[in-house]
Amino acid sequence: STELNLIRAFTREVNVVVRIAQLYDVCSLNSVTFSNNCPTKFPMCSGDSGLTFGSEWYRKYRVAPHLPSLFYVQDYVVPEQEAALLREVRASKSKWVQLSGRRLQNLGGVVHSKGLIPAPLPSWLEPLLTRLAGEGGEGGLYGGKPPNHVLVNSYLPGEGIMPHEDGPAYHPVVAILSLGAPAVLRFRKKPRSAEAVATEGGSDSCLAGSLDEANRQALEIESNQPHDGQHLQQNQQQSRVQSQPLPAPQLPPSKPLPQSQGGREDGQTQPAVSGRCESYSAAVAEAGLAAWEPEVTGRPTEHVSGRDSGGCRYIASLLLQPRSLVVFRDEAFTHCLHSIDEVSEEWLDESVANLDMYGILPGTMLPRGSERISLTVRRVARVMPSILRR
Numbered sequence: 185s186t187e188l189n190l191i192r193a194f195t196r197e198v199n200v201v202v203r204i205a206q207l208y209d210v211c212s213l214n215s216v217t218f219s220n221n222c223p224t225k226f227p228m229c230s231g232d233s234g235l236t237f238g239s240e241w242y243r244k245y246r247v248a249p250h251l252p253s254l255f256y257v258q259d260y261v262v263p264e265q266e267a268a269l270l271r272e273v274r275a276s277k278s279k280w281v282q283l284s285g286r287r288l289q290n291l292g293g294v295v296h297s298k299g300l301i302p303a304p305l306p307s308w309l310e311p312l313l314t315r316l317a318g319e320g321g322e323g324g325l326y327g328g329k330p331p332n333h334v335l336v337n338s339y340l341p342g343e344g345i346m347p348h349e350d351g352p353a354y355h356p357v358v359a360i361l362s363l364g365a366p367a368v369l370r371f372r373k374k375p376r377s378a379e380a381v382a383t384e385g386g387s388d389s390c391l392a393g394s395l396d397e398a399n400r401q402a403l404e405i406e407s408n409q410p411h412d413g414q415h416l417q418q419n420q421q422q423s424r425v426q427s428q429p430l431p432a433p434q435l436p437p438s439k440p441l442p443q444s445q446g447g448r449e450d451g452q453t454q455p456a457v458s459g460r461c462e463s464y465s466a467a468v469a470e471a472g473l474a475a476w477e478p479e480v481t482g483r484p485t486e487h488v489s490g491r492d493s494g495g496c497r498y499i500a501s502l503l504l505q506p507r508s509l510v511v512f513r514d515e516a517f518t519h520c521l522h523s524i525d526e527v528s529e530e531w532l533d534e535s536v537a538n539l540d541m542y543g544i545l546p547g548t549m550l551p552r553g554s555e556r557i558s559l560t561v562r563r564v565a566r567v568m569p570s571i572l573r574r
């Protein structure tokens with residue numbers, strides 16, 4: 185019976201260990217490790233990573249199997265709420281800043297390298313911000329604290345936002361509400377720095393790094409078009425808020441800098457991509473991101489299905505319909521760049537992960553139609569003490 189007791193005690197211990205491992209989900213211990221790298225014996229790893237991350241909300245709205253920290257909520261607001269929000273944005277006394285590819289209102293204060301220099305958020309945003317803070321299951325979307333910063337972006341057809349990351353000033357979660365017209369948000373792997381390429385070896389360009397047949401086609405088709413670095417430089421030169429174009433190639437700054445030091449008006453980090461897109465397979469493996477394999481069929485010749493203008497594959501894209509909410513966090517926030525093409529029609533290629541929801545077939549062209557307004561809602565992790573407020 186002593187042996188039996190020992191066996192029982194041992195079994196209890198093992199159960200406790202297994203339970204703890206399940207609760208804490210080994211995959212979540214390192215946000216860079218994803219479900220596909222997880223030992224299969226932990227069921228929470230298959231498609232989930234993390235305690236909160238495994239909540240019902242995230243399970244319900246996860247949309248792209250290749251990018252498990254990307255979430256999409258169709259019809260997050262009803263048409264009346266959309267109309268009311270659009271009225272408020274248009275009536276707002278806040279100053280619009282004209283950038284090269286969009287107009288921008290910055291609400292909640294100025295994002296500085298040392299944190300947020302806070303300013304009051306307009307009262308019309310309160311119900312939306314309260315609702316957003318409560319999404320995502322226990323603890324809410326922003327780590328138990330309310331969002332404190334909102335960008336209002338306005339895009340006319342033909343306008344967009346170049347590949348960028350939102351940067352380390354923010355708690356790594358963003359929720360974007362789309363109003364008025366659709367657009368496609370595209371995710372690609374963050375480029376490796378020139379330094380990393382030199383010291384770790386490998387290819388310094390996506391084009392050279394994945395010279396499969398499809399990529400050769402991409403090169404041929406797009407050889408006359410500027411790739412991202414050139415786009416970035418052109419945009420920077422055109423931008424009224426950017427005092428000087430940044431030389432390319434250039435490392436993404438480790439933190440957003442004040443404008444005078446080359447930072448952006450919107451507090452975000454904009455790497456000069458300059459075609460320095462990391463070898464696709466290496467990028468995907470390093471970030472634990474699964475491959476999205478394009479089907480090279482029936483596409484118009486000016487587009488290469490699921491690739492950016494440098495020939496790099498997108499990890500995922502999302503059709504952002506009016507009234508929808510997109511949320512991305514963790515690796516989608518820190519390991520990827522996101523962008524909206526400067527087009528008046530969106531080519532819905534196979535990388536667009538949510539076409540099914542709308543009964544749209546890949547290969548469809550979707551006119552952007554009219555002005556799109558987006559509300560980018562985030563929390564700046566550090567808020568400057570009031571004594572330093574201007």
Ligand SMILES: O=C(O)CCC(=O)C(=O)O
Binds near residue numbers: 350360504558
């Ligand atoms: O308009 C969007 O959907 C994207 C906006 C964005 O990426 C940003 O404000 O940082």
Ligand SMILES: [Fe+2]
Binds near residue numbers: 452
């Ligand atoms: Fe962004």
